[in-house]
Amino acid sequence: MATIIEINKEKALEVKNFEFTYAGADTPSVKKLSMPVAKHNITALIGPSGCGKTTLLRSFNRMHDLYPNNKYSGEIIFKDRNILTSKEDLIKLRIQIGMIFQKPTAFPMSIFDNVAYGLKLQGIKNRTELSTRVEKALKDAAIWNEVKDRLKHDANGLSGGQQQRLCIARAVAVEPEVLLFDEPTSALDPISTAGIEELIVELRERVSIIIVTHNMQQAARVSDYTGFMYLGELVELGRTEEIFVTPKERLTEEYITGKFG
């Protein structure tokens, strides 16, 4: 049915037979889905609205557990264990698997405190260590030059694109192994978008990345692997150039050529 490429490299994550049903829904939003996620690569998830991209993405850091009565089954393997079990420590998991949201989510505090937030959660109190790591994260997120003179200012005073890079800085500050991006540029202008894309590509050296996007050019520009989802299923996963040039599934081809979606 589905064409899913074998990945012979090391894997950051591996989804096996994962199925997810929202509380109160009668049909699953993600159906018996299996896919590998290559380490230190960028995997893009594309597909029409409502096909389950966000649902799948939010399963990797167990975000769904914030709301009651969602049902899921199958396995998601991360560091040799299934993270879907009840004994999984969600706090540790979410430190290792970070997430960037569609809209920037700057906390109502200073720029510095935003980036230091995750570090403080881990018990880092030493001022100099905090400052060095905040500075490094802001540099990694390519926003240091714009904010270095106003670290004490309210983060909500930044532009949307700057806020999104601040959120990326906040996420990379805790040195996660995987970063999940859910349409990180859909609320941004083209210039900010280009900046974020560049940043994501650079981050690949240190983290494994999964990015959900509606923008097929974006998937083609930034990702190494692309997965096409449709109605809760993964139709095809392959190397990005192959998906966009020589897709193996008819549905994938129809979607990327704009016949639907």
Added chain:
Amino acid sequence: MTHTQKRIIINDIVMALSTLSALIGMGFLFWILSVLIINGIDALSMSIFLNEGAPPGNSDGGLKHALIGQLYLVGYASFFGIPLGVLAGTYLSEYSQKSKVAEIIRDISDIMMSAPSIVIGAFVYAVVVAPFGHFSGWAGTIALSIIMLPIILRTTDDMLQLVPSTLREAAFALGAPKYKVIVQVVYRGAKAGILTGILLGVARVAGETAPLLFTSFNDNFLNTDMSQPMASLTVTMYNYATSPYEDWQKLGWAAAFILSMFILTLNILGRVFLLKKRGKR
């Protein structure tokens, strides 16, 4: 007459009527305020703040007992009412969300908010004053706390719910435990709103008279023992203003003026916090 002309005329009429109504309302407001200010300032003097109550005809009577009693009553009521209200509001918004229990608590709070305060006074009279056999500052404090609680609870609940859930999710996504998400992120986001709720709650009880008549009653002298009847600005004002003695009536005006200015300040502060918050968005 064309359709557009008709609409313009109707628009003008509605506009004129609503402007007129607003002017009438403002007129009364300023009338009340100016009478209050003229009589109040006239009655103000240093001795009002330094002297306790005195028998009528005795020119050196003051309001010290009522001012301090008022501070005790409102202070203790805030001491209990604010944390309880904020915590209960937090429970509703952050822990129980749309559960049945939460809905029932919300409904009860709404009913309590619109319940006449005298009913709450009578209730506290029955469960506190009557069993102990006498009026007391504590009874007044309890009545005021009960009145304050639903106001603070509901505003806290509403203001916390206005904080976007993505902000909470972002904090959880960094590995924050729930209580830290609430205290460090959600409270911060709702700070101005919660503060406004607190100020409005305090302002509301600061102006209450009826429930105090049933509970803390009154005292013409300074008393800081909460287990005894206690003077308050409102009840003192009621007693003095309705007395036939001119010097007492004057003190009544002074009490009314001080109390109104206090409540006005709280309300303005509350508005300022909200405006500041909106200005930032």
